[in-house]
Amino acid sequence: MTTPENTPETIQPMMATRNLSKRYEDGVLALDSLDLSVNPGQIYAMLGGNGAGKTTTINLFLNFIDPTEGEAIVDGIITHQEPLKAKAKIAYVSENVMLYPNFTALQNLDYFSHLGGKTSYSAEDYQKVLLRVGLQEEAHDKKLRSYSKGMRQKCGIAIAILKDAPAILLDEPTSGLDPKAGMEFINLLQDLRDEGKAILMSTHDIFRAKQVADIVGIMNAGKLVAEKQREELVGEDLEKLYVEYMTGYMDTAVQATDASVTVG
Amino acid sequence: MLRTIIEKELRDIIGSTKFAVTFGVCALLIILAFYVGARNYQVSRVQHDAAVAENLRQMEGITDWMMVEHHVFMPPNPVSSLVTGISNDIGRNVEIHGRGELTAEDSRFNDDPIFAVFRFLDLDFIFQVILSLFAILFAYNAINGEKEQGTLRLAFANSIPKDTFILGKLIGSFLALALPLLIPILLGSLLLPLMGIPMDGNDWQKLALIILAGFLYFGVFLTLSTWVSTLTHRSANSFLLMLILWMFAVLIIPRTAVLLAGRAVDVLPVDEIATQKSRLMSQLWEEDRKTMKDFKPSTEDVQKVLDEFNRFMQDQAEERQKKMQALSGKLYEQRRNGQLQQQQLSFWLARLSPTAAFSLASMNLAGTSLSLKEHYMDAVKSYQQTYSNFFKEKTGGMLKSGGFIMRRMGGEENQPPPIDPTEIPAFEYRRPTIGASLGAAMGDLGLLTLFNLIFFAGAFVSFLKYDVR
Amino acid sequence: MLKTLIYKELKMIIASPKFTATFGTCAVLILLSIFIGIQEYRGAVRQYETAVQLNDQEMAESTSWGSFDTRVFRQPDPMQIFVSGIHYDVGRMTGISRWEEIKLRRSNYSDDPIFAVFRFIDFTFIVQIALSLLAILFTYDAINGEREQGTLKLTFANPVPKVTYILSKFIGAWLGLVIPLLIPILIGLLLVMLYNLPLTGVHWAKIITMLGFSLLFFTFFIAFGLMVSALTRSSSSSFLILLVAWVTLVLIIPRAGVMLAGQVQSVPTVAEIESKHAKFSQERWDQHSALISERYEKRNAAMEGLSPEDREAYEEEKMWSWMEEDDAEMKNVQADISEYGRKLQEDLRNRRAAQEKLAFLLSRVSPASAYQLAMMNLAATDINLKNRYEDAMRDYRTAFNGFVNKKLEDSGQHGGFRISISSETGVNIDTGDIDTKSLDLSEVPRFEDPRHSYSAAITPAMTDLALLIFFTLIAFAGAFSGFIRYDVR
The missing domain is CATH 1.10.8 (Helicase, Ruva Protein; domain 3)
Incomplete structure (x- = not known):
C-alpha cells in the first residue's frame, strides 16, 4: 500500500501546522502546539466542540490573528510571514x-x-x-x-x-444546509478533492465527517487529541470515539444549555 | 402586566452603555446652557448698570435741563438670558426726547458681531437639539429593534395585549429618559441662585413652564420615533428616516418657512417710512422758517423776548410734531399690518415643525419673542410721557426739540445751580407677567400637546396592525 | 485590486437604499439654499436701490448747503447668497453729515426681527449641517459594518493588503458622495448664472475656492467617519460616537468657544465708548465756550470807551478776522473731538481684535468653525465687514464734508438760521437761503463700497485651509493606523 510517491517525505503537504499555538490576550490558550498536515487531494475534518480551537486554527491559516508560537504553512509559505502570498492560495468558506x-x-x-x-x-x-x-x-x-x-x-x-485555489478552508460548511443540500455539498467536496485540492474543514457533524474525510482530527481544548486516517475509521464507531475524547466538551455543552435557559 | 413592561423598559434603557454616554453628554450640555445663560445675565447686568450710571454721570454739572441728553436701556432678565430669542438682535438703547419718535439702537449683535458669527448657545438651542436627538436615539428602534432581536416574538408568545405592550413601551421609555434629564435641569436651575442671579417667583414659574414645554417637545420626538419604528421593519431604516426628519424639523423647516413665507408678504420697508418722514420734516421745517420771519416780539426786554421766542418755537415744534405723528402713525400702522400678516403666515408654516412650536413657546415664555420689540418700545413710549411731564415741570413747559439747542453764551448772568440728574424718573421695564406670557405661549403648548397625541395615536394604531414575526 | 475595491465601494454606496433618500435630501437642500440666497440677495438689492434712490431724491430736493447731508448704504454682495455671515446683523446704513459720527445702524435683523427668530439658511449652513451628516451616514459602518456582515473576513481571506483596502474605502466614499453632490451644486451655480447676477471674475474665483473649502470640509467628515469606524467593533457604537462628536463639533464648540472668549477677554461696550466720547466732547466744548467768552470780553474791553460810531467802525473792521479766529478755534475743537473718537475706536478695535483672536482660536478646535470662518472671509461677510465699511464710510465722510464746506464757503451760505437779538434792533431772524434753487449735485462725491479683493479674502482663510487639511490628515491617519491593527474577524 505504501508506495514511494505516497510517503510524507516526498509529498509536500498543501496545508500544515507546526507546533502551532495561540494564547489570547485574556490568557486563554486556544491552541496548544498543533501539528497537522493536509495533502493535495485530501479532506481533513477537524471535529470538536465549541472552544476546541477549530476556528482559531482556520484564523491562523488566514492570518486573521498571529500565532503565539509555531506556524501555519500553506504550500510552503508561512502564513504570518507572507500573508498575502499565502492567501492567494486559499479559498475560504465561513460558518455563516x-x-x-x-x-x-x-x-x-x-x-x-x-x-x-x-x-x-x-x-x-x-x-x-x-x-x-x-x-x-x-x-x-x-x-x-x-x-x-x-x-x-x-x-x-x-x-x-x-x-x-489549491487549499480550501471550510468553517462549519454544512451548518445551514438542509439534508439534500448537505448531500450535494458532500458530492461537491469529493469532486474538489478529486481535482487535487487540499481541504481543511471544521465541523460538529460526525456523520458527514465520517462520510467524506480522509483524515479526522478530534480536538479538545486547543489540543489535537486523536487523529484517524480514513482506513482506520472503517468499522470504528466514530461517535463513541468522539464522545470518549469529548467528555470535556459534553460538560460545556450542558453548561451552555443551562445558561440559555436562565437567559430566556 | 403593564408594570412588568414598564419596568423592563426602564431597566433596558438605563442599563445600556448608550444611555450612560448620551445621558452624560446631554447632562453636561444642559448644565452648560444654564451656566452660559447665568454668565450672560451677569455680563448684561454689568453692562446695563454701567450704561445707566454713565447716563446719569454725563448730566453732572449741567445747569440747564435743556442740555440734558437722556437714554434708557433695556434691562437684562434672567429668563431672557436663558432663552435669548431676538433679544440680541434688537436695539437696547433709546435716547429719550420729550417728544417725537424714539428709536432703539445698538443691538448686541451689531455691537459685538463676534457673537453673531456662530450665534448664542442658549437653553432654547440646547433643548431643541439635545432633547430631540436624545429621544430619537432611544426610540427609533423601540419596536422594530425588538423584532430584529427576536424578543418581540418571544414576548408575544405570551398572552400580552398589543395595546398594553405599546403603552408600556411609551411610558417606560418616557420615564426612563425624562426623569434622568430632570437631574441636570435641576442642577442647572440650582446654579442660578448659586451664581447670584436674582430670580423672582415670576421668573421661576416661567422657567418651570419652559422646562415643561421642553418635556412636551421631548415627548413629540419620542412618540414620533416610536411611531416610525412601528412603520418600518428594519431599525436602520427607521433611524435614517428619523435623522432626516430631525434635520428638517430642527434645522430646515423653521428657517425656510420664515424666509419663504416672510418674503411673500409685502411689508412697508423702514427705508420708505424714513424717507417719507424726512420729506415731510423738511417741508414743515421750511414752512416754519417762513413763519419764523413773521415773528414779532411784543416787548423790547431781551429776556422776555427770548422767552417769547422760545415759546413760539415750542408751539411750532408741537405743531410739526402733530403732523409728523399723523404721518408716521399711518405709515407704521401700515407696516404693522403687513408684519402681522407676515408673522402669521410664516410662523404657521414654521409650526409644521414641533421645534418651531417649542421655540416660539419658550421665547414667548421668556419674553424674548417678536413681541419683545413692541413691548419694550411701548414701555419706553409710556416712559417718554412721564419724562416729558417731568421735563416740562423743570423747564416751565419747555421741551427740547431735535436739532435746536440754545446755548447761552457769556457770563453776564449768574450761573444757575447744576441740575440734579437723580430727579429724573427712573425707567423701569416690566417684563410681561406670567399670565400674559402663558397666554402668548398657550397656542404653541397646545400644538405640542396635539403633536404628542397624534404621534401617540399613530404609534398605537400602527402597532396594533404590526406583524410581530 | 484597488480598482476592484473602489468600484465595489461605489456600487455599494449608490445601490444602497439610504443613498437615494439622503442624496435626494441633500440635493434639495443645496438647491433650496441657493434659491433662497438668490431671492434674498435680489430683495436686498431692491431694498438698497430704493434706499439709494430715495436718498438721491432727498438730496436733490434740498436747497441749502448748510443743512446738506446724505446717507450711505452697504451695497449687497452676491457672495452673500452662499454665506450670509454677519451680513444681516450689522447695520445697513449710516448718516453722513458734519454733525454726525459714522455709525452703522438699522441691521436687517433689528428692522425685521421676524427673520432673526430662526435665522438664516445658506449654502454654508447646508454643507455644515447636512453634508457632514451625509458623510457620517455613509462612513460610520465602513469598516465595522463589514465586520458585522462577515464580509470583512471573506475579503481578507484573499490577498488584499490592508492599506489598499482602507484607501479604497476612502476613495470610494469620496467619489461616491462627491460626484453626485456636484450635480446639485452645479445646477445651483447655473441658477445663479440664469439670474444674471453681477458676478465678476473675482467672484467666480471666490466661488470656486469656496467650493474647494466645502469639499475639503466634507472630506474631513468622510475621513473622520472612517476613523471612528476603524477604531470600533460595532457600527451602533461608532454611530453613537459620531453623532455625539457631530453635535459637539458642529453645534456646540463654535458657539462655546466664542462665549468662552467673551468671558475671558472683555471689550468695552459701545455705550461706554460713546459716553467717553461724549464726555470728552462736552469738556472740549465747555473749554471752547470759556475761551470764546474770554475773547469776547477781551474784544469788548478793547472797545471800552469808544463812541458808538467808532465802535461800529472798529467792529466792522475787525469782524472778518474775529470770525476767522473763532472759526479756526471751532475747527480745532472739532478736529480734537474726532481725533479722540478715532483713538477710542482704534483702542476698541484692538481689544476686539484680541477677543476675536482668542474666540476663533478656541472655536477652531472644531473644523466646522474653521470652515465657516474661511467661507465668511471668502464671501466678505466676515467679522471685519463692519470695520471695512466703517473705514470706507469715514473716508467718505471726510470727502463729503470737505466738499460741502467748500460749497458753503463758495456760496457764502451758512447752515440753519441766525437769530440776533439786541436791545437796539430787536429780534432779527435771518433764515438764510430758503428761496435759492435746488443745488448742483453733479460734483457731490459718491460713496464707493470697500473693495474686497481675492487676496484679501484668501489670506485670512489660509489658516483655516491649513487647519482643515491638518484635521483631515489626522483623521485619515487615525483611520489608517486603526485599520492596520484592526482585527478582521
Whole structure:
C-alpha cells in the first residue's frame, strides 16, 4: 500500500501546522502546539466542540490573528510571514456566509473573484458555478438580502470554487444546509478533492465527517487529541470515539444549555 | 402586566452603555446652557448698570435741563438670558426726547458681531437639539429593534395585549429618559441662585413652564420615533428616516418657512417710512422758517423776548410734531399690518415643525419673542410721557426739540445751580407677567400637546396592525 | 485590486437604499439654499436701490448747503447668497453729515426681527449641517459594518493588503458622495448664472475656492467617519460616537468657544465708548465756550470807551478776522473731538481684535468653525465687514464734508438760521437761503463700497485651509493606523 510517491517525505503537504499555538490576550490558550498536515487531494475534518480551537486554527491559516508560537504553512509559505502570498492560495468558506446584501449573487461573485485575482470570468462562468453548487438560475440576479441562509452558503461555496485555489478552508460548511443540500455539498467536496485540492474543514457533524474525510482530527481544548486516517475509521464507531475524547466538551455543552435557559 | 413592561423598559434603557454616554453628554450640555445663560445675565447686568450710571454721570454739572441728553436701556432678565430669542438682535438703547419718535439702537449683535458669527448657545438651542436627538436615539428602534432581536416574538408568545405592550413601551421609555434629564435641569436651575442671579417667583414659574414645554417637545420626538419604528421593519431604516426628519424639523423647516413665507408678504420697508418722514420734516421745517420771519416780539426786554421766542418755537415744534405723528402713525400702522400678516403666515408654516412650536413657546415664555420689540418700545413710549411731564415741570413747559439747542453764551448772568440728574424718573421695564406670557405661549403648548397625541395615536394604531414575526 | 475595491465601494454606496433618500435630501437642500440666497440677495438689492434712490431724491430736493447731508448704504454682495455671515446683523446704513459720527445702524435683523427668530439658511449652513451628516451616514459602518456582515473576513481571506483596502474605502466614499453632490451644486451655480447676477471674475474665483473649502470640509467628515469606524467593533457604537462628536463639533464648540472668549477677554461696550466720547466732547466744548467768552470780553474791553460810531467802525473792521479766529478755534475743537473718537475706536478695535483672536482660536478646535470662518472671509461677510465699511464710510465722510464746506464757503451760505437779538434792533431772524434753487449735485462725491479683493479674502482663510487639511490628515491617519491593527474577524 505504501508506495514511494505516497510517503510524507516526498509529498509536500498543501496545508500544515507546526507546533502551532495561540494564547489570547485574556490568557486563554486556544491552541496548544498543533501539528497537522493536509495533502493535495485530501479532506481533513477537524471535529470538536465549541472552544476546541477549530476556528482559531482556520484564523491562523488566514492570518486573521498571529500565532503565539509555531506556524501555519500553506504550500510552503508561512502564513504570518507572507500573508498575502499565502492567501492567494486559499479559498475560504465561513460558518455563516454573509455577503453584500445590496448586491446580487452575480455581483458578489464578481467582486470576490476579482479580489481572489481571477479577473477573466464571464457572467456565464459565474452562472455555471452557481448552478453547480445548486443555486437555481432565477436566484442569480436577486439581491442577497432576500437569500436564505442555505442559499448564502451556496454562494460562499461558489466563491471558493471560483477562486480555484489549491487549499480550501471550510468553517462549519454544512451548518445551514438542509439534508439534500448537505448531500450535494458532500458530492461537491469529493469532486474538489478529486481535482487535487487540499481541504481543511471544521465541523460538529460526525456523520458527514465520517462520510467524506480522509483524515479526522478530534480536538479538545486547543489540543489535537486523536487523529484517524480514513482506513482506520472503517468499522470504528466514530461517535463513541468522539464522545470518549469529548467528555470535556459534553460538560460545556450542558453548561451552555443551562445558561440559555436562565437567559430566556 | 403593564408594570412588568414598564419596568423592563426602564431597566433596558438605563442599563445600556448608550444611555450612560448620551445621558452624560446631554447632562453636561444642559448644565452648560444654564451656566452660559447665568454668565450672560451677569455680563448684561454689568453692562446695563454701567450704561445707566454713565447716563446719569454725563448730566453732572449741567445747569440747564435743556442740555440734558437722556437714554434708557433695556434691562437684562434672567429668563431672557436663558432663552435669548431676538433679544440680541434688537436695539437696547433709546435716547429719550420729550417728544417725537424714539428709536432703539445698538443691538448686541451689531455691537459685538463676534457673537453673531456662530450665534448664542442658549437653553432654547440646547433643548431643541439635545432633547430631540436624545429621544430619537432611544426610540427609533423601540419596536422594530425588538423584532430584529427576536424578543418581540418571544414576548408575544405570551398572552400580552398589543395595546398594553405599546403603552408600556411609551411610558417606560418616557420615564426612563425624562426623569434622568430632570437631574441636570435641576442642577442647572440650582446654579442660578448659586451664581447670584436674582430670580423672582415670576421668573421661576416661567422657567418651570419652559422646562415643561421642553418635556412636551421631548415627548413629540419620542412618540414620533416610536411611531416610525412601528412603520418600518428594519431599525436602520427607521433611524435614517428619523435623522432626516430631525434635520428638517430642527434645522430646515423653521428657517425656510420664515424666509419663504416672510418674503411673500409685502411689508412697508423702514427705508420708505424714513424717507417719507424726512420729506415731510423738511417741508414743515421750511414752512416754519417762513413763519419764523413773521415773528414779532411784543416787548423790547431781551429776556422776555427770548422767552417769547422760545415759546413760539415750542408751539411750532408741537405743531410739526402733530403732523409728523399723523404721518408716521399711518405709515407704521401700515407696516404693522403687513408684519402681522407676515408673522402669521410664516410662523404657521414654521409650526409644521414641533421645534418651531417649542421655540416660539419658550421665547414667548421668556419674553424674548417678536413681541419683545413692541413691548419694550411701548414701555419706553409710556416712559417718554412721564419724562416729558417731568421735563416740562423743570423747564416751565419747555421741551427740547431735535436739532435746536440754545446755548447761552457769556457770563453776564449768574450761573444757575447744576441740575440734579437723580430727579429724573427712573425707567423701569416690566417684563410681561406670567399670565400674559402663558397666554402668548398657550397656542404653541397646545400644538405640542396635539403633536404628542397624534404621534401617540399613530404609534398605537400602527402597532396594533404590526406583524410581530 | 484597488480598482476592484473602489468600484465595489461605489456600487455599494449608490445601490444602497439610504443613498437615494439622503442624496435626494441633500440635493434639495443645496438647491433650496441657493434659491433662497438668490431671492434674498435680489430683495436686498431692491431694498438698497430704493434706499439709494430715495436718498438721491432727498438730496436733490434740498436747497441749502448748510443743512446738506446724505446717507450711505452697504451695497449687497452676491457672495452673500452662499454665506450670509454677519451680513444681516450689522447695520445697513449710516448718516453722513458734519454733525454726525459714522455709525452703522438699522441691521436687517433689528428692522425685521421676524427673520432673526430662526435665522438664516445658506449654502454654508447646508454643507455644515447636512453634508457632514451625509458623510457620517455613509462612513460610520465602513469598516465595522463589514465586520458585522462577515464580509470583512471573506475579503481578507484573499490577498488584499490592508492599506489598499482602507484607501479604497476612502476613495470610494469620496467619489461616491462627491460626484453626485456636484450635480446639485452645479445646477445651483447655473441658477445663479440664469439670474444674471453681477458676478465678476473675482467672484467666480471666490466661488470656486469656496467650493474647494466645502469639499475639503466634507472630506474631513468622510475621513473622520472612517476613523471612528476603524477604531470600533460595532457600527451602533461608532454611530453613537459620531453623532455625539457631530453635535459637539458642529453645534456646540463654535458657539462655546466664542462665549468662552467673551468671558475671558472683555471689550468695552459701545455705550461706554460713546459716553467717553461724549464726555470728552462736552469738556472740549465747555473749554471752547470759556475761551470764546474770554475773547469776547477781551474784544469788548478793547472797545471800552469808544463812541458808538467808532465802535461800529472798529467792529466792522475787525469782524472778518474775529470770525476767522473763532472759526479756526471751532475747527480745532472739532478736529480734537474726532481725533479722540478715532483713538477710542482704534483702542476698541484692538481689544476686539484680541477677543476675536482668542474666540476663533478656541472655536477652531472644531473644523466646522474653521470652515465657516474661511467661507465668511471668502464671501466678505466676515467679522471685519463692519470695520471695512466703517473705514470706507469715514473716508467718505471726510470727502463729503470737505466738499460741502467748500460749497458753503463758495456760496457764502451758512447752515440753519441766525437769530440776533439786541436791545437796539430787536429780534432779527435771518433764515438764510430758503428761496435759492435746488443745488448742483453733479460734483457731490459718491460713496464707493470697500473693495474686497481675492487676496484679501484668501489670506485670512489660509489658516483655516491649513487647519482643515491638518484635521483631515489626522483623521485619515487615525483611520489608517486603526485599520492596520484592526482585527478582521
